[in-house]
Structures are given as C-alpha cells and as structure tokens.
Amino acid sequence: MVRDAAGKPVEVQIRTQAMHDHAEHGVAAHWAYKEAGTKGYAGVTAAGEYDAKIAVLRQLLAWERDLSGSVQDKGLFDDRIYVLTPDAAVVELPKGATPVDFAYTVHTNLGHRCRGARVDGAMVSLNTPLQNGQTVEITTVREGGPSRDWLNAELGYLVSHRARAKVRAWFNAQVLHETVARGREAVEKLLQREGKTAFKLEDLATQLGFKSADALFEVVGKDEFSLRTIETLLRPPAPVxxxxxxxxxxxxxxxxxxxxxxxxxxxxxxxxxxxxxxxxxxxxxxxxxxxxxxxxxxxxxxxxxxxxxxxxxxxxxxxxxxxxxxxxxxLAVYPVDVAVEAADRQGLLRDISEVFAKEKMNVIGVQTQSVKGTAWMTFTVEVQDSAKLAKVLGVVREVPNVRSARRR
Structure with missing residues (x-):
C-alpha cells in the first residue's frame, strides 16, 4: 500500500493508452451521468430522465468531435450514427441508415408496418439518410408487411444487414404460408375424393413419416411429394x-x-x-x-x-x-400386367397411357407409387397376343424418364 505525506492511501493505476481511452470515453464513463444529478457533468445539466438521455447523446457527439482530430482514433465514429426516438431513447445505426432501418432496429413488427416517417417533426421519404442527433418518429398501419422495393439496393431503403435479413425472412414466411395452404388444399381434395374426410391430417402425416401436417403440406405444395403415395396409403392392398x-x-x-x-x-x-x-x-x-x-x-x-x-x-x-x-x-382378350420403373415427373402417367392408346391396347387397371423421385407403375392391359406386347414395351421404354418396362 502506498501512502502520501499525510498518511492517506494513494490509488495508483497502471494502464495502456487504449485502456485509458476506453475507461475515459467508453461505455464505462456513462456512470458519471448518474452521479452528476442536477449538478450536471462536463457542463451538461441533467434535471430529469429525458434531459439525462439528451445529455448522453450530446456527450457521444462531443466525444466524436474530440476524437475526430486524433490520428490514432480517426474513424472511430465514422461508420455509426446516433438518433433519438420520440421518447428520447438513443438508437445506434450504421452511417447512411434510413427511417426503415430505424424502425426495424426498434422492433421488427414496427419495421413491417412502417409506412412513413417524421424527422425532427418534418415528413421525409423512407429512403432519406438520417443524421446524428435527429429525432425520428415512424408512421405505421395496423396490419401489413414490408415492400419488395425495400430489398432493391439501388433505391436505398435499407442499409442495415440485419434489417434486410428481417425483410427477407418476412417474404420467405409468406411464400411458405402459401405453399402450405396449396398443399393442404390438394390433400383435402384427395381425401374428399377418396371418401376419407374423417381421416385426421396429423395422423396421415405421421403415417407418411412427417413430423407434422404442415410439413406434409409443404412438400406437397412444392410438388416434391406425390399424391399417389397418399392414395396408396388410403387404399390398402388387396389381401393375398x-x-x-x-x-x-x-x-x-x-x-x-x-x-x-x-x-x-x-x-x-x-x-x-x-x-x-x-x-x-x-x-x-x-x-x-x-x-x-x-x-x-x-x-x-x-x-x-x-x-x-x-x-x-x-x-x-x-x-x-x-x-x-x-x-x-x-377374338379373346387376356389381361397382362406390365411393370414400369421411371424417374418421376409431371405428365409421366399420361405419356405412358398414350403409348398404350396409340397401340390400341385397352388399359383396365393402373397402380402407381412414387418414393424419393422414383415411380413404380403397374398397368393391366388387355392383349390378344403377347408377342405384340413386346413391341409395345419397346415403345414405352423410349418415353422420357422411363428406365425399364417389362411384363410381370
């Protein structure tokens, strides 16, 4: 312990220049406003909560001015600005930020419903760059969402990467919602057509290996899951x-x-x-x-x-x-089964059926199943001569995406 001539302890701090700058001008220095009270600090009077917030912002701007002339601290505040809400809350934004950036920084929902802005009491366009010390007020609608124009970099509505990510997330959620709705409609129509409206959608999704009904609707809406697979589940195979x-x-x-x-x-x-x-x-x-x-x-x-x-x-x-x-x-006709394996695609069943129609072969039954992009189809056709069937199978093999076609 070090004491002075009067015997009182003396505090000695040893720190680098960077440590000193952070202690004197960083966030740790904000305690001074609390201790200043009505007496003020550094020439700034803080008579109330609102005045204290204004004092903080003024001090930040003062630090910027003081440090702007120092070579070692040059650029410390060049990429940030500080603006105020109507309640005098300080909001930190990237330089060049707009009222839309401000709205998304305050709250995501405020950004989605943002339709206009006042800066220091004057109406401005939403792509107006904000400046240090300005007070920003956002005008909103009760319900709504962002505009796709906000994602256009040339229009300058968004500077913050975080705000841009929130806008993209909103549009992605809308696309997902539409996809799920489209898939739900397709599945419900299938259940109605099969007379299985009492079938619980959650149970159907579980039996098909999905965690929830929405997960099933999503892949159906994206055409990544064939409704034929659901039909197969709803129509159990005939007993052996x-x-x-x-x-x-x-x-x-x-x-x-x-x-x-x-x-x-x-x-x-x-x-x-x-x-x-x-x-x-x-x-x-x-x-x-x-x-x-x-x-x-x-x-x-x-x-x-x-x-x-x-x-x-x-x-x-x-x-x-x-x-x-x-x-x-x-002439007698005989039912014959034909097995076809192919890479699943839209219109595949129609194209194969057209081959049989052109060859004047009557199709009396079809069973299909699609799993992970591969379709297995069994056609029951009437033939008078199995020798002609071999020729028709050769034509079926030439249909795009068909891998094999053979008699069972």
Whole structure:
C-alpha cells in the first residue's frame, strides 16, 4: 500500500493508452451521468430522465468531435450514427441508415408496418439518410408487411444487414404460408375424393413419416411429394389370395359365352378353365394346366414359379393344355400386367397411357407409387397376343424418364 505525506492511501493505476481511452470515453464513463444529478457533468445539466438521455447523446457527439482530430482514433465514429426516438431513447445505426432501418432496429413488427416517417417533426421519404442527433418518429398501419422495393439496393431503403435479413425472412414466411395452404388444399381434395374426410391430417402425416401436417403440406405444395403415395396409403392392398384363387378368363366383348380362342384341355371337352392371377398367361405363351379344387383347370405359364411348385407337390394334378384357335371378330382378350420403373415427373402417367392408346391396347387397371423421385407403375392391359406386347414395351421404354418396362 502506498501512502502520501499525510498518511492517506494513494490509488495508483497502471494502464495502456487504449485502456485509458476506453475507461475515459467508453461505455464505462456513462456512470458519471448518474452521479452528476442536477449538478450536471462536463457542463451538461441533467434535471430529469429525458434531459439525462439528451445529455448522453450530446456527450457521444462531443466525444466524436474530440476524437475526430486524433490520428490514432480517426474513424472511430465514422461508420455509426446516433438518433433519438420520440421518447428520447438513443438508437445506434450504421452511417447512411434510413427511417426503415430505424424502425426495424426498434422492433421488427414496427419495421413491417412502417409506412412513413417524421424527422425532427418534418415528413421525409423512407429512403432519406438520417443524421446524428435527429429525432425520428415512424408512421405505421395496423396490419401489413414490408415492400419488395425495400430489398432493391439501388433505391436505398435499407442499409442495415440485419434489417434486410428481417425483410427477407418476412417474404420467405409468406411464400411458405402459401405453399402450405396449396398443399393442404390438394390433400383435402384427395381425401374428399377418396371418401376419407374423417381421416385426421396429423395422423396421415405421421403415417407418411412427417413430423407434422404442415410439413406434409409443404412438400406437397412444392410438388416434391406425390399424391399417389397418399392414395396408396388410403387404399390398402388387396389381401393375398390363396394359390387356388384365380382370375376367370375374360372373353371377347362380342357376347359369346365360349369363344373359339380359349384354352383347350387335351383329351377333355367342355372343362372349365381359368387363367392364373399370378402369371396371367396369354397366347402364344407356353402353358400348363393344374386341376384346382372346385374351380376347374387353372392355366399357368410354364415358367411360373407357383406352377412349378404345385407340380412338384402334386404331379398327378398337372395336365397338358394348349391355346385354341380364334377367327374373325371373335377374338379373346387376356389381361397382362406390365411393370414400369421411371424417374418421376409431371405428365409421366399420361405419356405412358398414350403409348398404350396409340397401340390400341385397352388399359383396365393402373397402380402407381412414387418414393424419393422414383415411380413404380403397374398397368393391366388387355392383349390378344403377347408377342405384340413386346413391341409395345419397346415403345414405352423410349418415353422420357422411363428406365425399364417389362411384363410381370
């Protein structure tokens, strides 16, 4: 401890020039206004709260003047200005800031609703640069948002990067809101069309792997999620049929009960035959017959895995069959499944359907599913000859985005 000649302790401070400048002229010096009271400080009288705020601003401007002539402190206040609210609150802004910057600095909502400004009592345009010491009052509307012109740098409405970010965020939120609304409308229309209006939207989103219904609506609104996937969820697949459940042979549309183009069982007349649902054979496929329980002879393609399994277990129930002949207009048609894999895009289903239409093939069923940009489609078409189907599949493969097309 150091004492003077009278024995009183003496305080000794050792600091650099930068430390001294910060202590004397920085934020730590503001305590002086509180201690000054009505006596004032540095020649400034602070009789009340309002006067104290004015004194702070005046002192800041005084520091700027004092330091502007010092070489080492040159530029300390060159990039900042200090203005006042109508309540005499000091607001720090970047140099060249406008009333819009001021409004967003005070409060984001004030900036969104800003429509006019008074500077020192006079109306000014919103892109007017503010100066040190001015009092700024913002005129607002009850509801509203920013103008896109504010983001135009050439018009000079915004200087602060923070204010510019707030304006962009507002417009992004509006776009998101519109996207969600568009997605919600599409999903609700789908539910109404499917007769599933009682289905809870939150439960639907959860089952599809989304955290909330809005997250689902957003991707649907952006066309990043196919409504076909929702349809697949709303339409559960048909239960797996037993091996002996088969599709009846679809006859010609001309009304004859027994066309001449059916399946013949070798050595047996007038025996009921059915085409197996698992492989859906069509002429001129190599076929085999299997005697089912109570449903006649089920006809399979010779390369059908189910047929080979049945033949291995019950060889005695396998019988030879062959295709009958057809003539004139009395031609039998056969349902055949075609599997298509493609990169999903708008209009893909339409383009593939047009190929079948041009080739005069009747499409009697379609199932589609799209996951992560890949679409899987199964078309059930009626053919008279499976050989012609191979030609049509070649045309389908040439459709843009189609990766493969094959008979199932």
């Amino acid at each position: 049929l037993a091996p002996d459940d088969y599709l009846l042979l679809k006859k010609s549309r001309h009304g004859e009960k027994t066309p001449k183009g059916g399946v013949l069982v070798v050595g047996v007349d007038s025996l009921m035959t059915q085409l197996a649902r698992c492989c859906k054979p069509a002429p001129p496929d190599v076929i085999g017959g299997f005697v089912s329980r109570g449903k006649g002879v089920s006809v399979h393609r010779a390369d059908c895995s189910n047929f080979r399994e049945f033949a291995a277990r019950h060889a005695e129930r396998v019988i030879p069959v062959e295709w009958g002949t057809s003539s004139g207009a009395e």
